[in-house]
Amino acid sequence: MKQESLDRPPVAIFTQSSTLGQMEKVGAAWPEAHKDAELMAKLGAAQADVFGFECVRAPFCLTAESERLGATVQVDKKDASPMIKTHPCHFDPMMGEYDDPSSLMSPEEFIAGGRPGEAIKAMELLAKSHGENYAVVAGNTGPFTLTGNLVNTENMIFGMMMAPEEVDKWVDAVNPYVTAYTNALMDAGADVVQCSEPSGSTDMLAPDMFEAAAGRHVRVSLKPRADKYTVLHICGDTFPILDQMIGTGVTGISIEEKVEPEKAAGAVGGKTVLVGNVGSVRPLFQGTPEEVDAAAKRSAAAGFNVISSGCGIAVATPDANMEALVKAIKSLA
Numbered sequence: 001m002k003q004e005s006l007d008r009p010p011v012a013i014f015t016q017s018s019t020l021g022q023m024e025k026v027g028a029a030w031p032e033a034h035k036d037a038e039l040m041a042k043l044g045a046a047q048a049d050v051f052g053f054e055c056v057r058a059p060f061c062l063t064a065e066s067e068r069l070g071a072t073v074q075v076d077k078k079d080a081s082p083m084i085k086t087h088p089c090h091f092d093p094m095m096g097e098y099d100d101p102s103s104l105m106s107p108e109e110f111i112a113g114g115r116p117g118e119a120i121k122a123m124e125l126l127a128k129s130h131g132e133n134y135a136v137v138a139g140n141t142g143p144f145t146l147t148g149n150l151v152n153t154e155n156m157i158f159g160m161m162m163a164p165e166e167v168d169k170w171v172d173a174v175n176p177y178v179t180a181y182t183n184a185l186m187d188a189g190a191d192v193v194q195c196s197e198p199s200g201s202t203d204m205l206a207p208d209m210f211e212a213a214a215g216r217h218v219r220v221s222l223k224p225r226a227d228k229y230t231v232l233h234i235c236g237d238t239f240p241i242l243d244q245m246i247g248t249g250v251t252g253i254s255i256e257e258k259v260e261p262e263k264a265a266g267a268v269g270g271k272t273v274l275v276g277n278v279g280s281v282r283p284l285f286q287g288t289p290e291e292v293d294a295a296a297k298r299s300a301a302a303g304f305n306v307i308s309s310g311c312g313i314a315v316a317t318p319d320a321n322m323e324a325l326v327k328a329i330k331s332l333a
Helices: 020-026 037-044 046-051 064-068 114-130 143-151 153-162 164-188 207-221 239-247 261-268 280-285 289-302 319-330
Strands: 055-058 072-074 083-086 135-141 192-196 229-233 252-255 273-278 306-309
Touching: 020 037, 020 046, 037 046, 037 055, 037 114, 046 055, 046 319, 055 114, 064 072, 064 114, 064 135, 064 143, 064 164, 114 135, 114 164, 135 143, 135 164, 143 153, 143 164, 143 207, 153 164, 164 192, 164 207, 207 239, 229 273, 239 252, 239 261, 261 273, 261 289, 273 280, 273 289, 280 289, 280 319, 289 306, 289 319, 306 319
Parallel strands: 055 135, 135 192, 192 229, 229 252, 252 273, 273 306
Antiparallel strands: 072 083
């Protein structure tokens, strides 16, 4: 994270890291591990304990904050991530009807309970059990994405064209929750907070909309601290917004394989830490160990600082492919 000269890059899953194989081996599984700090910590440490990755990481989804703030979330499957079923707040640019975000609980109350509270406790447990030898990574949800989870992302995208002042009002109101959560995770023992902002993708927003929608907020809520680091993860083809992602001031950026590693490294050129970008679907989920080996070594040769999956690990990713990712990078030393 300090961009120091190393014999090889570390290999560490900064995004969603758990798989069915890990659940079976350590005796901690979804859905219970989404809700209980001790099980969450045990499963979060499994990438290191089972496969030899060089960090520990929790929690495992992007719905905990939304649930805490009133969304209905389905959290009941071992082999599938939680899903948001209902949005708690009304935001209708077609009708000009908008709830007031001041009705939400305070940021202080938000981090004191629910699944965010369990994740904060899990950081304390992971720092105690693994912090001496491993980077402790926490995951949270970006302000633009979290706002969309509360009010319906599609409606918010329409709102950016029809009522941008209402979108700004909502994201401005939600960002203090992300900021409080980031700092609480750090205070609890996280060395790195990796914030996922998938709704800031070029699949959702034109590149020239990124700064107003997401970038200016992330600059506040994901600000690094002394010996505490932050990573911004965005899905899809991030090449058009790489400079804007760097401009948020985070320690590093996490990107998918949709940007060729050589192209990404050439554009970034040491301006930030690059995390990624071995394909989480192919090769990690659907490919062979040989394909994983080649992709991992390609990202390393291109100059990525941390070799990781390009996006969250699919829960059914084979053990052999997880092992191949670790072996490929450790063989470079």
